Amino acid sequence: xxxxxxxxxxxxxxxxxxxxxxxxxxxxxxxxxxxxxxxxxxxxxxxxxxxxxxxxxxxxxxxxxxxxxxxxxxxxxxxxxxxxxxxxxxxxxxxxxxxxxxxxxxxxxxxxxxxxxxxxxxxxxxxxxxxxxxxxx
Amino acid sequence: xxxxxxxxxxxxxxxxxxxxxxxxxxxxxxxxxxxxxxxxxxxxxxxxxxxxxxxxxxxxxxxxxxxxxxxxxxxxxxxxxxxxxxxxxxxxxxxxxxxxxxxxxxxxxxxxxxxxxxxxxxxxxxxxxxxxxxxxxxxxxxxxxxxxxxxxxxxxxxxxxxxxxxxxxxxxxxxxxxxxxxxxxxxxxxxxxxxxxxxxxxxxxxxxxxxxxxxxxxxxxxxxxxxxxxxxxxxxxxxxxxxxxxxxxxxxxxxxxxxxxxxxxxxxxxxxxxxxxxxxxxxxxxxxxxxxxxxxxxxxxxxxxxxxxxxxxxxxxxxxxxxxxxxxxxxxxxxxxxxxxxxxxxxxxxxxxxxxxxxxxxxxxxxxxxx
Numbered sequence: 001x002x003x004x005x006x007x008x009x010x011x012x013x014x015x016x017x018x019x020x021x022x023x024x025x026x027x028x029x030x031x032x033x034x035x036x037x038x039x040x041x042x043x044x045x046x047x048x049x050x051x052x053x054x055x056x057x058x059x060x061x062x063x064x065x066x067x068x069x070x071x072x073x074x075x076x077x078x079x080x081x082x083x084x085x086x087x088x089x090x091x092x093x094x095x096x097x098x099x100x101x102x103x104x105x106x107x108x109x110x111x112x113x114x115x116x117x118x119x120x121x122x123x124x125x126x127x128x129x130x131x132x133x134x135x136x137x
Numbered sequence: 138x139x140x141x142x143x144x145x146x147x148x149x150x151x152x153x154x155x156x157x158x159x160x161x162x163x164x165x166x167x168x169x170x171x172x173x174x175x176x177x178x179x180x181x182x183x184x185x186x187x188x189x190x191x192x193x194x195x196x197x198x199x200x201x202x203x204x205x206x207x208x209x210x211x212x213x214x215x216x217x218x219x220x221x222x223x224x225x226x227x228x229x230x231x232x233x234x235x236x237x238x239x240x241x242x243x244x245x246x247x248x249x250x251x252x253x254x255x256x257x258x259x260x261x262x263x264x265x266x267x268x269x270x271x272x273x274x275x276x277x278x279x280x281x282x283x284x285x286x287x288x289x290x291x292x293x294x295x296x297x298x299x300x301x302x303x304x305x306x307x308x309x310x311x312x313x314x315x316x317x318x319x320x321x322x323x324x325x326x327x328x329x330x331x332x333x334x335x336x337x338x339x340x341x342x343x344x345x346x347x348x349x350x351x352x353x354x355x356x357x358x359x360x361x362x363x364x365x366x367x368x369x370x371x372x373x374x375x376x377x378x379x380x381x382x383x384x385x386x387x388x389x390x391x392x393x394x395x396x397x398x399x400x401x402x403x404x405x406x407x408x409x410x411x412x413x414x415x416x417x418x419x420x421x422x423x424x425x426x427x428x429x430x431x432x433x434x435x436x437x438x439x440x441x442x443x444x445x446x447x448x449x450x451x452x453x454x455x456x457x458x459x460x461x462x463x464x465x466x467x468x469x470x471x472x473x474x475x476x477x478x479x480x481x482x483x484x485x486x487x488x489x490x491x492x493x494x495x496x497x498x499x500x501x502x503x504x505x506x507x508x
Contacts, residue, residue, distance in 0.1 A: 016295040020302045027307045058287050091287065091294040119298040122305040 006133055007031040009050035011041055011068065012089075017056070017118070024122045030129070038064045045072065045081060052133060055112065057090035065090070073110035085132040088112035089120065143258050144168045144185060148178030148204060149193040149220065154243075158191060161247045162254065175199035179207040182215070189216045189257050192237075194228055205235045214264040216257040220245075286337050290330065297326050335467040339450070342395070342471065344478040350392040353502045356428060357387040359397055360419055367404050375413035378404065383421040387428050390502040391479045399472040399483075400430070403495045406468065407434035415492075426503075427481070431496045438489040447485055448473045 008030050010018050018034045025032045035044040045053075053072070057065035069086055072078045088111075113135075114128055145167050147158045155171045162169045170185055172178035175198050182190060190208055194201030201219055208215050219232040219240045229240035238257050241249060300323040302308060304316065311319070364380045371378040389396075400419075407417040415435035422429040439447060446452045451466040476483045480500050487493035 014291060014295055017298055020295070020298040023307050024302055024305065091290045118294045119301050121301060122307060 005029050005031045006051040007033060007048060008052045008054060008129065009044060009048055010034040010054045011038075011044075011065075012054070012056040013037065014056070021054070021120070021125070024125060025129075028126050028129075038068065041068055042077075045078070049081075050084060051136075052129060053084055053086045055086055055088050057088060069112050070110045083136060085114070085136055086112040087114045087116060087128060087132060089116050089118050091118040142166050142168055143188040143261075144170065145189045145191065145254065146178065146182055146185060146187040147171045147191045148173075148175065148181075148196075148201075149191070150174055150196040151193070154193065154220070157247075158250065161250055165251060165254075167254070175201070175204040175207075178204055179211070182208055183211050186212060187215070188261050189218065189254060191218050191220060191241075193220045194225070194232060195222065202232065202235055205232060205237055209236050214261060214268060216261045216264075218253055218257055282337065282340050286333060289333055293326055293330055293333075297323060297330070300326070332467070335471060338398075338471050339467060339474065342474050342478060347392050347395065347475075347478045350394075351390050352393070353388050353390050354393045355386040356389045356391075356396070356430070356499070357383055357385075357421060359393055360400060360421070360430065363397060363400055363404065364419060367401070367408065370405070371408045371417065374408050374411060376408050376411045376415050376417060378408065378417040378419075380419040381421070383423075385423075387421060387423070388502045389428060389479075389499050391499060395475045396479065396499070399475050399497065400432070402468045402472050403432040403497075407432050407436065407493075407495075410434065410493075411436040425501075427498050427500050429496055429498050431494050433492065433494045435492040438491055438493055439485070439487040440489050444485060444487060448483070 008025055010021060010032065012018055012034070013036050015036060018036070022032050022034065033044065033048040033050065035041055055065050055069060065088060069088065072081055072084065072086065074082070114132055116125065116128060145162055147155050147162075147169065149155050149158070149171070150173055152173075155173070159169045159171060170181060170187065172181045174196055178190075178192070192201045192204050192208075196204075205217055205219070208217050216238045217236065219229060219237045221229045221232070221240055221242055226242075229237075229242070232240060238260060239253050241253055300319050303311065304319055304323065361380055364378055367378055404417060404419070411417065411434050417435075418431075418433045420431040420433065422431065443452075448469050450470045473483050476497055476499065482498045484496050484498075485493060486496075
């Protein structure tokens with residue numbers, strides 16, 4: 001563990017999800033920041049410099065999450081954040097089966113590092129985050 | 138419309154008319170093609186897909202009216218301008234009734250032709266635009282299932298997320314009774330979410346979409362994995378589950394994920410509606426064209442009068458001795474839809490008190506993509 005607690009940024013347009021998940025993350029002593037509007041994502045990422053991002057797939061439009069993920073992972077302006085692990089979450093995975101282009105399925109888009117269905121089980125969420133942070137440290 | 142200049146087809150039996158039209162239009166940088174009578178004119182229209190057609194109403198061979206009808210069949214958005222003798226306004230009106238966009242009485246000045254052509258092309262542009270908007274709307278309607286489901290699921294998932302967090306004890310300790318009630322609320326919500334998923338499956342599974350995902354795979358291997366996966370669940374019910382040995386791989390052409398869903402459903406039913414100490418056996422049978430997979434249980438069975446309906450949506454066999462039904466009542470209809478999308482069949486035989494056998498037949502991989 002680094003000296004400072006790792007910071008996790010939650011990007012989700014559902015304030016209730018943020019409200020519910022924040023105490024889980026805080027209970028594991030993470031620093032938590034959040035943003036509701038896809039439009040403010042960039043500003044927030046630059047301001048908060050998160051160590052990990054939790055990202056919802058469907059916000060204003062069907063595929064907001066994918067565009068954000070792709071941008072953070074590949075766009076030159078996000079260069080400092082290319083290696084920040086992204087955990088994608090969605091309430092609608094079943095809709096497309098595994099048809100959402102998670103990483104290997106679509107070489108054209110940079111996929112998330114991990115994926116979880118909503119609602120998340122607190123213990124599973126923490127285990128997943130711990131594993132993801134270990135990989136980058 | 139392409140980025141090329143618009144293509145205009147002139148169908149007229151008079152050579153002088155074809156030539157003068159061609160000259161006027163070429164000067165305006167349109168592309169021009171001509172035909173000397175109706176039948177060849179329609180043929181040219183079908184192969185060239187012009188943006189606008191000029192048709193002489195009075196021609197030897199098939200009449201201008203028939204040409205107009207033919208053009209509509211080729212492309213409903215095709216704009217047709219008819220040329221008529223000066224004194225023949227009635228037939229011009231008749232032509233417009235048949236779908237002509239406008240008419241031009243002979244003789245006409247080059248400028249008159251130009252104006253009519255320009256207006257006609259503008260009309261075509263708008264028609265094509267409307268057409269593409271219509272297509273977008275259809276696409277939106279297809280996505281609507283996804284959107285509506287998102288709207289339905291999101292609030293439930295948010296509630297569920299709160300329950301998860303409260304039950305985890307992260308936000309404070311719960312008393313036993315509170316815990317019990319919230320657990321129950323969570324269970325009910327789980328079922329409601331399951332129902333939405335099932336309903337959605339039913340709405341989105343169609344053969345056309347599924348066939349695109351077809352790949353050859355070894356069904357035996359995937360069944361073995363599934364049986365292994367179901368063992369803990371079976372143990373909870375005091376039931377044993379096994380797959381009987383089969384000597385060779387069973388290659389089928391299909392979508393592994395949805396077929397797995399079919400057998401997961403059959404196995405889960407066979408386990409849930411079994412008796413303690415009962416068993417579930419998966420048997421593979423083979424013929425040159427198809428494989429048969431039988432899921433056999435030793436449960437309560439299904440009475441004869443219920444059998445014809447078990448694949449119907451929301452049909453549930455009411456049974457006095459079994460606990461409350463767990464499913465949504467859609468599982469078997471989804472299974473049936475998936476199997477049929479694979480060109481297969483699903484059948485059930487049952488003897489009350491002894492057990493049921495669900496048999497799925499799927500065509501073997503013949504090496505060619507199905508239609």
